[in-house]
Amino acid sequence: MKWQDRRLLDLFGIDHPILQAPMAGVTSPQMAIAASEAGALGSIAGAMLTPEGLRQEFEMVKQGTSRPLNVNFFVHKVPAADVARDARWRKRLAAYYGELGVALDAKGPSRTAFDASACDLVLEFAPRVASFHFGLPDRALVKRLKAAKILILSSATTAEEARWLEGEGVDAVVAQGAEAGGHRGMFLVDDISRQAGTMALVPQVVDAVKVPVIAAGGIGDGRGIAAALALGAAGAQIGTAFMLTPEAKTAPLHRAALKQANDNSTTLTNVFTGRPARGIVNRIVREIGPMSADAPAFPLAAEATQPLRGAAEAKGSTDFTPLWSGQAPTLAREMPAGELVAKLVMETDAALRRTRA
Numbered sequence: 001m002k003w004q005d006r007r008l009l010d011l012f013g014i015d016h017p018i019l020q021a022p023m024a025g026v027t028s029p030q031m032a033i034a035a036s037e038a039g040a041l042g043s044i045a046g047a048m049l050t051p052e053g054l055r056q057e058f059e060m061v062k063q064g065t066s067r068p069l070n071v072n073f074f075v076h077k078v079p080a081a082d083v084a085r086d087a088r089w090r091k092r093l094a095a096y097y098g099e100l101g102v103a104l105d106a107k108g109p110s111r112t113a114f115d116a117s118a119c120d121l122v123l124e125f126a127p128r129v130a131s132f133h134f135g136l137p138d139r140a141l142v143k144r145l146k147a148a149k150i151l152i153l154s155s156a157t158t159a160e161e162a163r164w165l166e167g168e169g170v171d172a173v174v175a176q177g178a179e180a181g182g183h184r185g186m187f188l189v190d191d192i193s194r195q196a197g198t199m200a201l202v203p204q205v206v207d208a209v210k211v212p213v214i215a216a217g218g219i220g221d222g223r224g225i226a227a228a229l230a231l232g233a234a235g236a237q238i239g240t241a242f243m244l245t246p247e248a249k250t251a252p253l254h255r256a257a258l259k260q261a262n263d264n265s266t267t268l269t270n271v272f273t274g275r276p277a278r279g280i281v282n283r284i285v286r287e288i289g290p291m292s293a294d295a296p297a298f299p300l301a302a303e304a305t306q307p308l309r310g311a312a313e314a315k316g317s318t319d320f321t322p323l324w325s326g327q328a329p330t331l332a333r334e335m336p337a338g339e340l341v342a343k344l345v346m347e348t349d350a351a352l353r354r355t356r357a
Contacts, residue, residue, distance in 0.1 A: 001349045007212040007234040008041075011151065011171060012128055013068045015039030016345050017235030018225065019174075019214060020242055020337070022072030022131065023182060023324070024048045029057045031247035031337045033064035038341035041129065043070040048111055051121060058125040068128035070153070073114035074183075075137045076275075079297040090304050092294045096284070096320070100311040108306020111273075111299040116141065123148050131155075135187035136168055155185025155216070157195055159208035164188060172212040174237055175205040179218030181240050181266070181326035183277040192268050192276045192291075199231065206232035220331025222347020226355065229348075238344070240326040245337040253318045257282075261329035272322040274301030280323035284308070 001016070003009060008017045020027070020035035022043035032042030042065070044057045054071075061069055090097075090104055097104050114137045122130055123144065130145050131153035145152060151171040156162035162173045176185045177198025184192060196204070198217040206213050215228035216237040225236045243250045243258055250258070261280050268276045269290040275298030276291070284305070288294075295301040308320040333340050 001345055005229065005234055008172070008214070011212065012041050014041050016341065017229075018341060018344055019043065019070065019235060019237040020341075021216070021237050021239030022046075022070060023239050023243070024072075024074075026239075026243055026248050026250050026324070028247050028249050029060035029064065031242060031245060032061050032069060034245075034247055034337035035242075035341055036061075036065045036067035036069060038338040039345075040341045041068055041070050043072055043131070045072050046114075046118065047072065047074040047133070051117060054118070054121055058121065058127075062125065070129040070131050071122060071127050072131045072133065073118060073137070074111060074134055075114050075132045076111075076134045076298055078113060079300060081300070082296060085294075085296050086300065086304070089294050089296055089301065092288065092292070093304055093308065096308050100308060102307050102311050106307035107303045108310070111302070113137075114141065119144055122150065126150065129153055131174070133183065133185045135161075136165065136170070139168070142169065153214070156205060157184055157186040157201070158189055159201075159204045161186070161188050162205045162209050162213070166209040166211050170211060172214055172234070173205060173209060174214045174216050175202045175233070177201045177215070177217030178268075179278075179327040180216050181278045182324045183273070183275055184268070186276075199227070202228060202231040202233050218327045220326070220328040222344050222349070223351045224328075224331075225344060225348040226351035229352070230355070240329055241332050241344075242337055242340060243325070244332040244334045245340060247337045251313075251321075253313060253316070253321060254323055257318055257321075257323045258325055258329050258332055261325060263327060263330065265329065266325050266327055270295045270298075270301065272302060272305055274298040277322070277324065278326060280325050280329070282321065282323060283319035 016039045018040040022045040024045040024047040027045045036042035155174040178195040212234035215233040220241040228236045271289040
């Protein structure tokens with residue numbers, strides 16, 4: 001297919017303006033390899049990886065493809081411990097701990113933000129793109145990446161955030177609409193009730209900045225990609241559609257939930273990590289959320305909910321599992337990731353032809 005807008009193709013060195021979303025806990029090196037080999041921009045997610053795990057994924061991708069790669073990180077500021085708030089949160093969860101036989105003081109792993117050591121690893125492997133969620137890392141780290149000619153992306157949920165990112169020197173902006181699965185990329189605002197949907201957000205971000213805009217949120221097939229291009233986006237980032245591919249690390253229980261989900265199965269909730277994220281509604285979301293004022297700030301809330309998740313999943317239950325998904329779970333495909341990219345390209349071509357007819 002011959003793409004009329006070549007901004008992302010020329011910028012990233014890819015064949016199709018499609019970014020496979022970097023979904024922490026779901027994306028695998030095999031998925032990134034397959035997506036990149038098919039002409040999209042494959043991604044690995046560093047947000048929940050140890051330095052050793054990140055190195056291993058880099059090495060696997062490097063062995064599997066020489067095509068451009070994106071690596072993604074969270075850049076949240078780790079909050080100071082709040083003993084009183086943590087105690088309130090654990091008290092709120094106490095009945096679940098008792099039900100599952102979990103010690104009330106049990107703790108799960110937390111998430112670390114992008115730092116100098118992670119930057120060293122990125123510079124060592126030199127992927128084409130480094131992308132960030134929740135803003136940008138320290139300017140000194142961004143300067144190091146740019147000096148190595150690594151392209152910088154970050155997510156924006158408002159035109160104001162997009163303008164801020166452009167002012168900080170990003171090479172492109174991911175405009176994340178309310179429909180998107182997983183964590184909100186918001187960093188200058190915090191009111192999720194006012195977040196715009198993708199169709200409303202993208203053209204306003206396109207008008208607000210000069211750098212290429214990548215649409216994200218609720219896009220799962222070629223019709224969505226064509227719509228994003230019509231709104232002025234240079235490409236689309238797609239996540240949920242890849243979650244049923246064999247390369248995805250999506251757990252069996254999560255896969256089953258995705259297959260049963262529909263257009264009104266998800267909501268934004270902070271009960272899993274302390275930060276709004278879109279997932280399929282389950283027991284803990286219904287009974288404590290969707291948004292709980294008791295939840296500690298991101299990522300501290302997860303230290304208390306993770307042990308519940310592990311105990312429940314051991315019994316075959318997703319009552320306490322973060323079932324991340326965008327609002328279009330029915331568009332997820334059970335096909336290899338490379339074939340999915342090819343299918344998306346064909347669908348986009350067909351959709352664009354229909355608009356020209």
